[in-house]
Amino acid sequence: MDTDPIPADLLAEALERAASPGWERFSEMLAHTGGCTRPVRLTGTARRADADTGELALVYDSATEPDGVLLKACQSRRATRCPACAATYRSDARALVLAGLIGGKGVSEEVIDHPLVFATLTAPSFGAVHTTGTCHQLPIICREGHTHRCGVEHEPADPILGLPLCTESYDYDGAIIWNNRVTELWRRTTIATRRQLAGRVGIPVRTFDRHNRLAYLKVVEFQVRGLIHVHALLRLEGDGACDGPTLATAVLAAVARTSAPNPLAGGPIRWGPRCQVDVVAAEGRQRLAGYLAKYTTKSIDAGGLLDHRLNREELARLDVGEHLHRLVKTCWDLGADPRLAECRLREWAHTLGFRGHWLTKNPNWSTNLTALRRARHEYQLQKAETDGVTIAEWSYAGTGHRTEGDAWLAQSVARDRWLNRRIAWEER
Ligand SMILES: [Zn+2]
Ligand SMILES: [Zn+2]
Ligand SMILES: [Zn+2]
Incomplete structure (x- = not known):
């Protein structure tokens, strides 16, 4: 205060x-x-x-x-633009998350008995970055053939964390395409989860879908390395044939197997190896709602420089770190590639290629933000x-x-x- x-x-x-x-x-x-x-x-x-x-x-x-x-x-959801409207947005977002977790706002309180998992899905590596703990003590050879090492014990607040050891060999194109395709990858993952669940129960997906509904909500966040990562809640309403652990195993299997086509040459788009899926007990649900709502108003960079669409002039005088600048510029440059026309990368240069929404849910989850706003x-x-x-x-x-x-x-x-x-x- x-x-x-x-x-x-x-x-x-x-x-x-x-x-x-x-x-x-x-x-x-x-x-x-x-x-x-x-x-x-x-x-x-x-x-x-x-x-x-x-x-x-x-x-x-x-x-x-x-x-x-x-x-x-102004209704901005970014605290760097308007703290007051961002607080309103966060409070609405929390209500929306919470309704799907414990009921309320038109959602039955029975949801608390439905199996629920919390998944954190991250991107693969596009080049070695500085990490916490003792950072790259052993030398690594980058794709350009140089030898790099660090060996520093970085403090948790060290601004170098998440930045590449070698900007020359870091796969900036790959990072941008990944951010751009993550929404499609997520969509395919939810479909694969239903298939996995049906397979575990031993019935066709169609039969499974008649008795079960998969509800989900996801919040995306940027890591310091400039890649999207997804926090998702998945809830299964159904005939009781699947419990929490079964749901978690199905999501993990779907995450490991799902891919999306890559519009550039190169392998398909996949999740990184560091994904985590946990079963959420009834007691932990309140806290989880606050935790997820917090991410919805965080800006990509602390100064809020990238919270609006960019034009060519702004791009030239963008005052952000080298890594972030390279990502923005790569996104802009790839925007000229005819193979990537549908990715609309220039429009999304300020979000490093990501073009979905920060908080999304399927209709099964709970009420929507517009309805909440109207009521509020x-x-x-x-x-x-x-x-x-x-x-x-x-x-x-x-x-x-x-x-x-x-x-x-x-x-x-x-x-x-x-x-x-x-x-x-x-x-x-
Ligand atoms: Zn405002
Ligand atoms: Zn380091
Ligand atoms: Zn190098």
Whole structure:
């Protein structure tokens, strides 16, 4: 919690706002946006058609708002962009994960009795990288034929961890293609898991699917070496023929055997050797939800430099480490290869080729984020939107708060919400 003294000019701005005639409405808008750091400012009107006469009546006009604008939350999920909206996203994500783990939000509480496993699936190696413990004490020969060794005991916070020993021989193309194809690899793995399960019970997949449903949710995260890794929860609802350990064995077998085609020459896309699958007991499920939700708002790099689509100019002056820069540049350059047109690598250079969503689930898991958001947020125009057709016209007036004082007021709204949310969680 920050205890720094508030600068005098900032305090003066905040007080001026609080003493202004529109203060009540302004603080209401701050609350609606959850204290968003960079809200979108909109101007516009809403008109509603009379059901009988068809006549349009003005029901909302932003001109009546403080500063003549409506504030709308930016809804970013990245803490580096907007801590307030990221906290809201994380809280929604946690509710979504939790519903599929222990029930609630429209999901039956019986889910707690269904076999559940937690899988961490990682990428294969694309070249030796610095690791914890005593790092590469023995010399290794890279693909370029050089001899490399390190021998250092890296501290856990050492920024060199995960970086290649030899950038010349590191397979950057392979890493980018892997990130790009991981979603397809995952899809095939879930299909293979069902086949494995059916095989274990000794019935055809079709029969198995009639009595069992595989529900899953996955969260992706970047490792320091710039490769995606997947955390997934898989839950089996069915006739009880398979227990937790059977499910875990089936997932492991599917992970070991599944591959996806490689659009470049070279071997098929596979998971790395360091994958782990654990059975989750009923007691551990709460904690797991918090752990998974945390990953959804983490940015690839701490400064948030890569949290938006890049253009050529940005690419040239990107201020990230050499390894990350090489990955971004490789992704951009491969984007020109006609064989990879469908991978749309230039569009996804900022995510190092990865083009899926950070958090995904199949419909069997639980409710979705949009539904949660709808239930959670009171829509700002609710007052104006009753039955009947409403025609709204909006224009963009800017982003962010008008003054530092307003931004500071928003920040205190966000802080209050954060505290309340934490208390609510602790009281569960
Ligand atoms: Zn925001
Ligand atoms: Zn090292
Ligand atoms: Zn080398």
